[in-house]
Amino acid sequence: MNKSPEPQFPPTPLLDLPEVARIAKVARVFVKDEGQRPLGNFKVLGGMLAGIRALDRANVHNPRLICASDGNHGLAVAAAAKHCGAISRIYLPTGASIERAARIRSEGGEIAWITGTYDDAVNAAAAAAEQGEGILVPDTTSKASDPIVDDVMLGYGRICHELLSQLPEAPTHVFVQAGVGGLAAALAIGLRDYMAEPAHIIVVEPEAAACVSEGLTAGRPVQIEGDLETCAEMLSCGLASAPALEILIKCESRSLLVNELALERSVRTLKECEGPLTTPSGAAGLAGLLHAAGNKDLRNRLDLGSNSKVLLIATERNLSSP
Structure with missing residues (x-):
């Protein structure tokens, strides 16, 4: 085969959502709308x-x-x-x-x-x-490195390149959803030197499929048992990717689990606050932010306060919405 040209995509929008910031009691909330990509997701x-x-x-x-x-x-x-x-x-x-x-x-x-x-x-x-x-x-991959998995995460890194020219100020917190952890790892390594203090990367997962959380605790990929059933379908994974987990550990990422009700509510909240029309998978980062914002102990542990500037990624468009 002749070598095929690699696709070039225009940047997706970065939205500033003051109503979400008000609800979460933080200074600003930015949402990168990956639903605007070709195929409708990152x-x-x-x-x-x-x-x-x-x-x-x-x-x-x-x-x-x-x-x-x-x-x-x-x-x-x-x-x-x-x-x-x-x-x-x-x-x-x-x-x-x-x-x-x-x-x-x-x-x-x-x-x-x-x-x-x-x-x-x-x-x-x-x-x-x-x-x-x-x-x-x-x-x-369960291996320490895989060239194809590395290419996948390299592709996700384009989001960071776009963000560096779009963000009006550096975020203090990134709440990012995880299936196997590839997107979270790409953001962690791509934004860690740009973020403002206290610079927290918080990986958000459904309670029923918390493979990255288990991996962060164990320091290695851990297989999660069960049916992994969650309304956040794209996050229904039972084993974290080893290269992604290594990056997340190196970047001192934190873990946060959310329940099904929180995932479903986050979709409605985004819509009501003039954010992207997405799914529970796409809104999981917001579910994590709102869960942390409503819990005094979590707010303290994550240094989440009225001066915090939060970045979220709406990873997919809700294709069933008008």
């Missing part, structure tokens, strides 16, 4: 870049990209294959939505449904790659 930055580079490195005849996904990463990998004239197979857990599967098919992706969780889909995709069925484009 994963296009990592999945497309990594997929295109993987195809260029492989240089094989009639290539197929394969990956596991809850929906968004698979959509980006399918788009990468389509961009390069290749084919793709995306391994989805049976809990993934039919609507997300349909979007993957619209990009030419074949769906392989896997009984179980996202982690079961990860294992199935890896096994297929080992059997020579395609080129694996993962967004997570």
Whole structure:
């Protein structure tokens, strides 16, 4: 195959939401609206870049990209294959939505449904790659390093490059959601030298799928058991990515867990405060902020006060909203 050009995307908007700041009793709240990306979410930055580079490195005849996904990463990998004239197979857990599967098919992706969780889909995709069925484009790995996972996080780092020219002042706190931790790690390493004191990176996860929290406590990836069921579908992951976790530990990131009600309420709060129309996955950072803001002990532990300037990432657009 001839080398394919890597896609270039215009910056997404950064919103200043004073009503959210008032509710949280902080100075300012900025929200980066990643729902305005092509494909409607931030994963296009990592999945497309990594997929295109993987195809260029492989240089094989009639290539197929394969990956596991809850929906968004698979959509980006399918788009990468389509961009390069290749084919793709995306391994989805049976809990993934039919609507997300349909979007993957619209990009030419074949769906392989896997009984179980996202982690079961990860294992199935890896096994297929080992059997020579395609080129694996993962967004997570249990290894200390993986060049494709590194490319995924490198793609996410574009968000930081945009933020450095968009933010009117340096944030003191970043509340960022995590599935396997790749986005949180990209923000932690990309913004840590720019942030103002006290400079807290707070990783927000659903209580039912807190693999990054467990990994931060243990100092290594820890497999979470159970069905990982949460309304924040894109965060339903049971094992943190090892390279992402290493970065988060190095950057002294903090962990915060939120319940299902908080996740659902955060979607409504963003809408009511003229923020992006997103999902519980996309609004999880806000759920973390509001949970911390309403708890005196957490406010103190996170140095969250009336002078704090908070950055959130709305990671995906709610495609069912008008």
